[in-house]
Amino acid sequence: MSSRSYTRYFLYTLLATTPVYVASQQTAAAQVAAAYGLTTSTSLPFPSATQSPSDTDNTIMNGWSLGKGRIQDGDANLAFVADPFPNNPAPGSSTNATGPVLQTTYNANTFGSEDSGAQFYNLWNTSDGSTFQTMIVSYEIAFDQDFDWVKGGKLPGIRGGLNSTGCSGGNASNGKDCFSTRLMWRKNGAGEVYAYIPTTNGLCSQSGVVCNSDFGISLQRGSFGFVSGQWSRVTLVVRLNNPPNVANGNVQLYFNDLKAIDQQGLQIRSASSVTANGFYFSTFFGGSDSSWATPNTVHTYYRNIVLYGGSAPSNLTGPVVNGAGRTATFGLGTPLLGLVLGGVVSLMLL
Numbered sequence: 001m002s003s004r005s006y007t008r009y010f011l012y013t014l015l016a017t018t019p020v021y022v023a024s025q026q027t028a029a030a031q032v033a034a035a036y037g038l039t040t041s042t043s044l045p046f047p048s049a050t051q052s053p054s055d056t057d058n059t060i061m062n063g064w065s066l067g068k069g070r071i072q073d074g075d076a077n078l079a080f081v082a083d084p085f086p087n088n089p090a091p092g093s094s095t096n097a098t099g100p101v102l103q104t105t106y107n108a109n110t111f112g113s114e115d116s117g118a119q120f121y122n123l124w125n126t127s128d129g130s131t132f133q134t135m136i137v138s139y140e141i142a143f144d145q146d147f148d149w150v151k152g153g154k155l156p157g158i159r160g161g162l163n164s165t166g167c168s169g170g171n172a173s174n175g176k177d178c179f180s181t182r183l184m185w186r187k188n189g190a191g192e193v194y195a196y197i198p199t200t201n202g203l204c205s206q207s208g209v210v211c212n213s214d215f216g217i218s219l220q221r222g223s224f225g226f227v228s229g230q231w232s233r234v235t236l237v238v239r240l241n242n243p244p245n246v247a248n249g250n251v252q253l254y255f256n257d258l259k260a261i262d263q264q265g266l267q268i269r270s271a272s273s274v275t276a277n278g279f280y281f282s283t284f285f286g287g288s289d290s291s292w293a294t295p296n297t298v299h300t301y302y303r304n305i306v307l308y309g310g311s312a313p314s315n316l317t318g319p320v321v322n323g324a325g326r327t328a329t330f331g332l333g334t335p336l337l338g339l340v341l342g343g344v345v346s347l348m349l350l
Helices: 003-017 029-035 053-063
Strands: 040-043 078-081 101-106 118-121 134-143 152-160 179-186 190-196 209-211 217-225 232-239 249-255 258-266 276-285 298-310 336-340 343-347
Touching: 029 134, 029 232, 029 249, 029 298, 053 078, 101 276, 134 152, 134 276, 152 190, 152 232, 179 217, 179 232, 179 276, 190 249, 190 258, 217 249, 217 258, 276 298
Parallel strands: 217 336
Antiparallel strands: 040 298, 078 101, 101 298, 118 276, 134 232, 134 298, 152 179, 152 276, 179 190, 190 217, 209 217, 232 249, 249 258, 336 343
16 A cells, blocks of 8 residues: 555544544534524434345335335345444444444446446425425445445435436436435545536536536545444535525535535526435446446445425525536545544645
């Protein structure tokens, strides 16, 4: 391992496993929700005992309010299993510490949503028919102890709009009928927010933003890092831009209750009919070719999935959208931000 790789790995490990923080820097998901006036919340129900893949599918389809009432891809790759890491909880975790967790399997030599992992869309509707303009999803995640990161893969996030097949898989977003904001792991467990949103107002030239002409955009890659064999907690915040022609949208990511990403000035939608609709469980290796495939059968695990929603969009200031389109750029984006023992240490990876 090179000295640069070792340093990166060390900081990722420290970031995910060090439980000592300055209290004022920690912000739990419920506190973030309260700060934005999100008074509506829901938790996705988990069973009290482990289940086979077929029983797991029935539990999810019957209790998780899925779009079109079905699991889109990889139903055989899902199962409720015993916690594989009961002695390595996420910092501050206090709930669902002993119950089953949702396991996703990535079979050896697979990649892409059709063969690797699983994918479904949870639609969260309000009882009074109002729409969500701000949404938060928080969940805990763990990776197998011997998880091989390869080049990267997708992780769950938030989806909006009624187009259930657009804004992912290479179907670019124009902001008129959908958006998606998932997470990704990259090499060595580097984390990022991976978004299908419009790329107006020179977004692709901003620091920490990596655009691809055919796929989604990478926001602040390496600003946090996953570690195998250890539970971590992620909290994703999406505040829609308002009005639609003003780039004042906001995406935030908290890792183990510490803010790692706060991306502002975004046009997430270009039509007011696009709202935040729910939890997008989308996880697979890839990537669109075999260079992303996992060499071994491995798993990720999920628990404590909670959604918060509110009717108020972003109230930040932002520029009027000038209509400039996407430009492909390549690179690593931002420095790795090491959150060390309650302090913030910045390391520029040259």
